[in-house]
Amino acid sequence: MWRATILTLFPEMFPGPLGFSLAGDALSREVWRLEALQIREHGLGRHRAVDDTPAGGGPGMVMRADVLAAAIDAAAAADDPRPRLLMSPRGAPLTQERVRRLAEGPGAIILCARFEGVDERIIAGRGLEEISIGDYILSGGEVAALALMDACVRLLPGVMGEEASGTEESFEDGLLEYPQYTRPRGFEGAEIPEVLLCGDHKKIAQWRHEQALRLTRERRPDLIARFKR
Ligand code: SAH
Numbered sequence: 001m002w003r004a005t006i007l008t009l010f011p012e013m014f015p016g017p018l019g020f021s022l023a024g025d026a027l028s029r030e031v032w033r034l035e036a037l038q039i040r041e042h043g044l045g046r047h048r049a050v051d052d053t054p055a056g057g058g059p060g061m062v063m064r065a066d067v068l069a070a071a072i073d074a075a076a077a078a079d080d081p082r083p084r085l086l087m088s089p090r091g092a093p094l095t096q097e098r099v100r101r102l103a104e105g106p107g108a109i110i111l112c113a114r115f116e117g118v119d120e121r122i123i124a125g126r127g128l129e130e131i132s133i134g135d136y137i138l139s140g141g142e143v144a145a146l147a148l149m150d151a152c153v154r155l156l157p158g159v160m161g162e163e164a165s166g167t168e169e170s171f172e173d174g175l176l177e178y179p180q181y182t183r184p185r186g187f188e189g190a191e192i193p194e195v196l197l198c199g200d201h202k203k204i205a206q207w208r209h210e211q212a213l214r215l216t217r218e219r220r221p222d223l224i225a226r227f228k229r
Pocket of ligand 1: 087088089090111132133135139140144
């Protein structure tokens with residue numbers, strides 16, 4: 001079973017949106033498991049402090065390496081095969097390829113930071129892989145962890161209804177998805193493209209590929225460069 005262990009100051013945020021729809025159904029069918037652990041249980045002193053002022057000065061607070069180490073060590077044995085992820089705007093941008101590899105593995109241990117982030121030494125100290133969900137700053141890692149898990153869980157066997165719908169999506173072949181249509185045939189004067197109604201599957205596949213290429217060129221030339229089409 002695919003298992004996610006979350007370390008956070010806000011365990012009540014989980015499963016949150018992942019308790020609904022496909023991911024939520026899969027959670028109750030035990031296709032995957034989620035545990036959210038309170039970092040503060042490993043906090044120091046009467047106030048269970050988890051953070052302190054930044055060395056060298058500056059605004060905000062930094063999460064302490066000793067507290068995080070205790071939380072990580074209590075959450076997962078040293079030989080736990082799951083990758084240890086740190087949600088971080090400095091991390092490698094999350095891609096569908098990384099998501100697919102994570103989904104094929106045993107799960108993930110995910111550290112969600114708050115404040116200005118974590119003491120740098122915990123990253124090498126516990127072998128954390130930093131992952132970003134985009135070039136913008138969230139107030140904490142929880143929403144990022146939810147996004148990452150959502151992307152993984154929908155790929156687990158038995159989660160999505162139709163097997164094929166996992167492989168025809170944007171990014172799966174390095175391109176954005178082609179435009180989709182459904183009934184009614186005419187909507188406010190705009191018709192469904194004729195080719196989609198012709199019944200010739202080869203022609204339809206070709207049209208879709210052309211459209212995917214066009215959209216990707218227009219919107220994401222970086223993807224074209226990466227996949228060399
Ligand atoms: N001072 C940090 C930002 C801290 S934001 C910096 O400038 O890099 C607080 C926490 O939210 C981060 O430590 C991280 O866990 C999470 N977070 C914020 N933006 C994120 C993003 N784009 N992707 C993943 N996690 C993010």
